[in-house]
Amino acid sequence: MHRFTPSLCRILFSLCLLIALLGGKAAYADENRELQAVFDIFTLADSDNAEALKQLEQLYSTQNAETSTKVRLTTLRALYHLNAELGNTSAANGFLNAMRKLALECNDKDALLMADVILAFQLHQAMKPEQALAQLNQLLANLHTDASADARFRLYGALGNINYALGHYDTSLRFYLDVLRLTDQLPFRREQNRIFILEGLALLYIAMKDPEKSLAIVHEALALTPYSRAPKNYASLLIDEGVALNMLGREEQALDAYQRALKIGRDSHLIDVEISCLLYIAGYYLKHHQYKQAETTARQALLRSEQFEDSGYIRNAKASIGFALLGQGKITQGVELVNEVITIATETGEKSDVEELLSQLAAVYEHVGMYKEALAAVRKQQEVNAELFRSDRSKAVAAIQEQFQSEQKQKQIALLERDNALKDAALQNHQLRQRVTMLIAVVIVVAGVFIFALYRRVRQANQKLRTVNTQLEFHAERDPLTGLYNRRSFVEMMKNRQDHLKLDRRAADIDSPDCLVLLDIDHFKQINDTLGHAAGDVVLIEVAKRLRAVVRDSDMVLRWGGEEFLVFSPKSQHAQVVALVERVLYAIGEKRIHAGGRDIQVTVSAGFIALPFSGVSESQLNWEKVLQIADMALYLGKVNGRNRAYGVSELLVAPDLALPILEQDLAAAIDADMVSLTEVEGPPRFEQTIFDKHTKKEQNELLAL
Numbered sequence: 129m130h131r132f133t134p135s136l137c138r139i140l141f142s143l144c145l146l147i148a149l150l151g152g153k154a155a156y157a158d159e160n161r162e163l164q165a166v167f168d169i170f171t172l173a174d175s176d177n178a179e180a181l182k183q184l185e186q187l188y189s190t191q192n193a194e195t196s197t198k199v200r201l202t203t204l205r206a207l208y209h210l211n212a213e214l215g216n217t218s219a220a221n222g223f224l225n226a227m228r229k230l231a232l233e234c235n236d237k238d239a240l241l242m243a244d245v246i247l248a249f250q251l252h253q254a255m256k257p258e259q260a261l262a263q264l265n266q267l268l269a270n271l272h273t274d275a276s277a278d279a280r281f282r283l284y285g286a287l288g289n290i291n292y293a294l295g296h297y298d299t300s301l302r303f304y305l306d307v308l309r310l311t312d313q314l315p316f317r318r319e320q321n322r323i324f325i326l327e328g329l330a331l332l333y334i335a336m337k338d339p340e341k342s343l344a345i346v347h348e349a350l351a352l353t354p355y356s357r358a359p360k361n362y363a364s365l366l367i368d369e370g371v372a373l374n375m376l377g378r379e380e381q382a383l384d385a386y387q388r389a390l391k392i393g394r395d396s397h398l399i400d401v402e403i404s405c406l407l408y409i410a411g412y413y414l415k416h417h418q419y420k421q422a423e424t425t426a427r428q429a430l431l432r433s434e435q436f437e438d439s440g441y442i443r444n445a446k447a448s449i450g451f452a453l454l455g456q457g458k459i460t461q462g463v464e465l466v467n468e469v470i471t472i473a474t475e476t477g478e479k480s481d482v483e484e485l486l487s488q489l490a491a492v493y494e495h496v497g498m499y500k501e502a503l504a505a506v507r508k509q510q511e512v513n514a515e516l517f518r519s520d521r522s523k524a525v526a527a528i529q530e531q532f533q534s535e536q537k538q539k540q541i542a543l544l545e546r547d548n549a550l551k552d553a554a555l556q557n558h559q560l561r562q563r564v565t566m567l568i569a570v571v572i573v574v575a576g577v578f579i580f581a582l583y584r585r586v587r588q589a590n591q592k593l594r595t596v597n598t599q600l601e602f603h604a605e606r607d608p609l610t611g612l613y614n615r616r617s618f619v620e621m622m623k624n625r626q627d628h629l630k631l632d633r634r635a636a637d638i639d640s641p642d643c644l645v646l647l648d649i650d651h652f653k654q655i656n657d658t659l660g661h662a663a664g665d666v667v668l669i670e671v672a673k674r675l676r677a678v679v680r681d682s683d684m685v686l687r688w689g690g691e692e693f694l695v696f697s698p699k700s701q702h703a704q705v706v707a708l709v710e711r712v713l714y715a716i717g718e719k720r721i722h723a724g725g726r727d728i729q730v731t732v733s734a735g736f737i738a739l740p741f742s743g744v745s746e747s748q749l750n751w752e753k754v755l756q757i758a759d760m761a762l763y764l765g766k767v768n769g770r771n772r773a774y775g776v777s778e779l780l781v782a783p784d785l786a787l788p789i790l791e792q793d794l795a796a797a798i799d800a801d802m803v804s805l806t807e808v809e810g811p812p813r814f815e816q817t818i819f820d821k822h823t824k825k826e827q828n829e830l831l832a833l
Contacts, residue, residue, distance in 0.1 A: 162187065162199045166206060173210060174320070174358035178397045181210040197234045201227060205242065215399050215436040237272050238279040245286050252290050255439055255476040261290050277313040281321070284310065288328060295480040297336055304329050323349045323361050330368045335480060339375035346372060363392040363401045370408060383412050403432050403441045410448040414488070417495060419455030426452060443469050447485060454492045462492075483512040609665060610672035613686035618694065621684075622751050641738040643705045644751070645695040646758040647675075647712070650731045650770040652691035659724030664691075666723040667730055671716055678711040693732075694755075702738070702777060706808060709736055709773045713810035717771060720814070729814050734773035735761025742779040744787070753791055760794035761805075771810035778804050 165187055173180035188203050204227035211220035224246060231239035244267055251260035264287050271283065288303035304325060311322045326349040333342040346369045350362075370385035386408045393401030406429035413422035426448035433441035450465030466489055473481040486509035493502035605617035649655075649671060656664040668691065675685045675693060684696040697708060717731035735758040740746050761774040768774075776794070779786050779802065786802040797803050 162191070162195060166199065166202050169206070173206075174360055176396060177210055177213055177360070181207075181214060184210060197230070197236070201230060201236060201239050204230065205239075208246070213400065214397070215438075217437050237274075238276050241267065241271075241275065241279045242282050245282050249286055249290070252293065253438065253440060255443075255472060257290055257293050258477050261287075261294065264290060277310050281307055281310045281314065285325070285328070288332075292328075292332055292335065293478055293480070295478075297332060300332055301329075304332060319352050320358075320361070323352055323365070327364055327368055330372070334368075334371050334375065337375075339372040343369065343372040343376070359392050359396040360398060360401070363389040363396070363398060363405075366392070367401070367404055367408065374412075379412065379415070383409065386412070399432060399436050400438070400441075403429050403436060403438075403445075406432070407441070407444055407448060410452070414448065414451050414455065414492070417455060419452045422455070423449055423452035443472055447488075451488055451492050454489075455496065457496065459498075479512055483509055486512065607687040610669055610687050612672050612676075612693070613684060615686065615688055618684070618686050618688075618696065621696075625751070626746075640699045640701055641740055643695075643697040643700045643708075643736060643738050644755055644758050645697065645705070645709060645712070645734055645736040645773075646688065646755065646762050647693045647695070647732045647734040647773075648762055648766070649691040650733055650766075655723070655728070655730075659726065659728075663724030667721055670721045670723075671730065671732070674715045675712065678715045679708065683708075700738075702775075702806075705736060705738070706775065706806060709734060709775065709808045713771070713773060713808060716810075718811040731771035731810050731813075733762055733765035733770045734808075735759060735763075735765065736773060736775040737761065741776070742783075744779070744783050748783070749787060749791075757790060757794060764794065771813065773808040773810075775806040775808070776803055777806050780804060 166184070169180050169184045169187065172183065184203065184206055188207060191200060191203065204223050208220050208223040208227060211217075211223065224243060228240065228243040228247075230236075231243060245264065248260045248263040248267070251257070251263065264283065267283060268287065271280070284303045284307045288300045288307060291297075291300035291303065308322070308325045308329070311318050311325060314321060326345050330342045330345040330349070333339070333345065346365055349365055350369075366385045366389035370382040370389070373379070373385065374382035386405050390402060390405035390409070392398070393405055406425055410422045410425040410429065413419070413425060426445050430442065430445035430449065433445050446465050447469040450462045450469065452462070453459075453465065454462030456462075466485065470482055470485050470489075473479075473485065486505050490502045490505035490509060493499070493505060605613060605620075607614045649667065652664065652667070655667055668687075671693065672685070672687065675695065679685055679695055680697070682698055686694050686696070688694040695708070695712070697705060700708070712734070713732065717729060720727040721730050737754055737758045739751055739754050741749055741754050741757070757776055761776055764774045765772045776790075779790075781802050786797060789800065790797040790803060794803075798805060
């Protein structure tokens with residue numbers, strides 16, 4: 129089930145309300161009783177927005193020019209957010225304008241920043257996320273040095289939210305983690321704010337296809353009782369729990385979570401919660417092909433969304449109605465609605481939503497037997513997913529995207545087989561009618577020949593099916609271009625390794641640890657740009673072949689992604705690994721490769737490290753962190769001229785001192801004499817190549833990184 133962007137809007141609204149009123153009792157010790165009254169009403173808003181708004185309006189009516197500026201700004205911020213959450217858009221904007229005007233008059237930089245963040249986020253709600261992000265980045269660039277934790281909390285939270293909506297998951301994660309750290313500096317309502325940030329992280333991990341981690345974070349937030357049991361918080365966390373459970377295949381439990389959240393939303397007059405739950409329940413019906421119930425539920429959501437005046441909710445409700453109509457065979461109406469929503473999401477740059485909508489469209493097409501249309505939708509989905517993959521530089525997100533692409537590739541093969549099966553069936557029916565006609569006119573012997581021929585066709589078809597199944601099984605763990613193991617198979621092996629380490633509590637063999645060698649082809653982009661992608665594929669295939677030729681039978685070679693390769697060498701002493709790396713460098717770079725009509729010298733840069741590293745247990749420094757260090761060593765080779773490898777040999781100081789620095793910045797650890805480094809140079813260069821002119825520029829770019 130797609131995680132609707134408006135749910136994140138609901139979280140940010142809640143964040144806005146919470147952080148707007150932060151500033152513990154100690155900070156406001158000298159403020160008058162009216163400020164305390166605002167805090168009391170704010171606490172009431174956790175459980176009943178409508179009653180809280182009524183009391184806050186009454187309090188505001190008693191304020192005048194003699195009321196302190198802090199009290200008036202705090203009241204105006206609260207009035208804006210409570211009205212916004214209840215769908216009173218016009219009233220909310222009036223209070224926002226009054227708040228910004230007062231902040232300018234009294235030169236309150238923090239209050240002005242909070243108002244500007246709200247204005248930027250309103251652009252996001254108006255389907256202009258790129259403009260919203262540009263404004264927020266400008267606010268970040270101009271952030272005053274004495275900005276309070278409250279103000280930074282607000283700005284970072286908005287940046288995390290909008291980067292999430294635009295598919296910039298690594299950037300979103302960075303801002304959310306910064307916000308989470310800021311909660312410890314807040315003087316007021318730390319636990320409540322921590323709940324909302326944890327919910328934002330849970331949504332992000334859902335988008336990154338990691339429901340287990342998302343569910344764990346939701347449970348962490350639910351453990352912050354009694355704050356998490358306030359209706360607003362509890363309903364929101366129940367929705368997140370439902371989404372994660374749905375992704376884990378526990379659909380009935382997910383539906384129960386949505387229905388409980390829906391009841392809370394209706395009882396507490398939380399309109400946005402009610403709409404989100406209706407949309408998720410409609411999604412459940414769609415997934416189970418209960419299209420009439422899905423349409424009814426989605427139309428309820430559309431009605432409430434129009435009353436709420438939220439374009440994001442309206443868009444998602446229309447998409448659900450469109451899918452429901454498609455499922456009922458009302459193709460023209462359904463396609464028109466779904467395409468309208470896809471067009472809007474495409475124009476606003478919300479690629480994550482486009483990708484998810486195309487996925488759902490393909491599933492509905494497949495269910496109603498429209499396999500050509502399903503295949504076209506899957507291909508469009510892969511194009512959008514590829515754009516997300518290219519735009520996100522995070523290694524973790526890249527791994528997730530690659531796994532998703534593999535799953536979609538298998539789905540595409542399945543759809544092709546089913547479409548071809550329909551064609552084969554139609555052709556066979558036509559041929560069968562011809563043969564039946566012939567049977568009337570010919571002797572019974574011809575019937576025997578026909579039956580024998582039909583038997584052979586069935587046997588051949590079964591053989592083809594077995595071949596295809598074998599290929600699918602192979603490609604699940606192999607890279608289709610090079611035939612090497614893929615990232616997914618290695619991650620699965622490492623997972624099994626972790627399980628084994630938990631069972632086997634004996635000390636690791638530090639004399640013969642395993643080793644990871646990460647390699648990257650030098651100037652590969654220039655090879656593609658200059659000689660063409662076909663030549664690039666030739667280079668990848670030949671490099672894979674040479675790698676297999678020089679490693680041991682017990683070593684595992686895989687294509688890590690793009691032009692990166694990984695060698696896993698178990699039970700290898702340091703000297704053996706150095707020799708292995710030198711063989712690899714020479715095997716690849718000593719002999720030219722014929723590609724794109726030219727003979728070119730192809731070299732690689734590499735980073736290598738032992739696992740476990742320098743006697744440090746894998747519970748403290750796991751394979752992912754070790755591989756990250758190898759990656760930094762690889763890029764050290766890039767900076768120092770390429771065609772070389774750097775190995776991180778051992779720690780020279782205590783792990784507690786070295787690891788916090790080493791995991792983040794290898795160069796800093798080297799400069800501080802915390803680790804020793806082994807350098808292995810590749811073969812001599814034959815002569816200047818067409819790629820050398822790029823070297824200086826790329827070195828500068830790598831140094832800048």
